[in-house]
Amino acid sequence: MKATVTYTCSSCGATSPQMLGRCPVCGEWGTFVEEVSVAEKSKGVRQRSDSKVQKLQDVSVQEDQRLDMHCAELNRVLGGGLVPGSLVLLGGEPGIGKSTLALQVLMQLGATTTLYASGEESVKQIKLRSERIAGNPENLYIVAETSLEKILEHAKALKPEIVVVDSIQTIGTEAIEATIGSLSQVRECAARILQFAKETNTPFIIVGHITKEGSLAGPKVLEHIVDTVLQFEGDQHYMYRVLRAQKNRFGSTSEIGIFEMQQDGLREVTNPSELLLSSNREGLSGISIAVAVEGVRPLLIEVQALTSSAAYGTPQRSSTGFDSRRLNMLLAVLEKRIGFKLLQKDVFLNIAGGLRVNDPAIDLAVLVAVLSSSMDIALPTDCCMTGEVGLAGEIRPVNRIDQRISEARKLGFSRILIPAGQKHQPVKGIQIVEVARVTEAVRLLFKQS
Secondary structure (H helix, E strand, C coil): CCCCEEEEECCCCCEECCCCCECCCCCCECCEEEEECCCCCCCCCCCCCCCCCCCHHHCCCCCCCCECCCCHHHHHHHCCCECCCCEEEEEECCCCCHHHHHHHHHHCCCCCCEEEEECCCCHHHHHHHHHHHCCCCCCEEEEECCEHHHHHHHHHHHCCCEEEEECHHHCECCCCCCCCCCHHHHHHHHHHHHHHHHHHCCCEEEEEEECCCCCECCCCHHHHHCCEEEEEECCCCCCEEEEEEEEECCCCCCCEEEEEEECCEEEECCCHHHHHCCCCCCCCECEEEEEEEECCEEEEEEEEEEEEECCCCCCCEEEECCCHHHHHHHHHHHHHHCCCCCCCEEEEEEEHHHCCCCCHHHHHHHHHHHHHHHHCCECCCCEEECCEECCCCEEECCCCHHHHHHHHHHCCCCEEEEECCCCCCCCCCCEEEEECEHHHHHHHHHHCC
């Protein structure tokens, strides 16, 4: 069969017979890459022929039987465990700990028969990694292979309960004439793995790399093929890792799992608030405590701010773990509504612990931390706060206020600032102070400091 060349958009998967600068489907620029056409017709995922029309009210729904992964954080993100026959895509930056997480989870399953297929490491490297994790697996089988057909043959003969493929970009199938890691290879391998998983009711976890832009490498259709997309993120210079579900057909995408990277593997963090807060805040300016919610889990995080005189005329605005554009907006509110001038000062903001927080409820803590640093006045160590700041300087209501208050009380805080007028349940042991505007919060905090 004569091979032909096509061009595929790496963003949406659209194809074209010629190279295009801009994709006509998704509108992205410079995303078309050259691919060799399929050498033989791919079977793909087998279509079902036993479909029938039935009433929605006549359909009986039974709860899926899930496999316990013996990892509370992973079970939480998956929605209670791994569903048999499902296909899970685990993505993350190089060196963030994807392979460690996948291997460690299999090692914790004990007597469960599992298969770990690696196209990146040899069996000796996998053995060394397992010794560092210090697990004691009974029925964990490993194989170093890049051929999809051989991996599926091993899985068919072994009949494992869980299979991990590390990574999808390093394996290839003989069905198409394309280099390993190309868009067509990744798409075809994912489709064949999905077909095998559904036919044998075997769950697969495939590891995937991400691009420099932060998206999963390979065609966008890869995320549509799989049942669940998990993103493993964090800063390599910090010990904390966050596992998020970007897509989950069998559960919620609002849950997160938090891990701590150690020399002997990943440790589950059941109460991250205690680790994210430093114990020596007494007398330090520029530090405030915000009550944020990541997914459905309340977290107390430490917001650090530093203001200094601009050395080169144009002041700098830098933030780590927080949206820099939102920081600029909050600084404008600070200047307009409170009358605090920061035109000739550099402002640096950092979320302690290397976390990236998108919850707008930490706006109030950001403003207070900037003021504390600029005035060089330390805030009370027994006080935390939560509230979104509007452009008029008002403090807007936030979600899950009762969970935020309970988390603050559990960690020993005696006072919390919340938006005025928001309904909440009374909690013993903590003073709940309602503030309607930023000026009220500033007057209250710095008057009693």
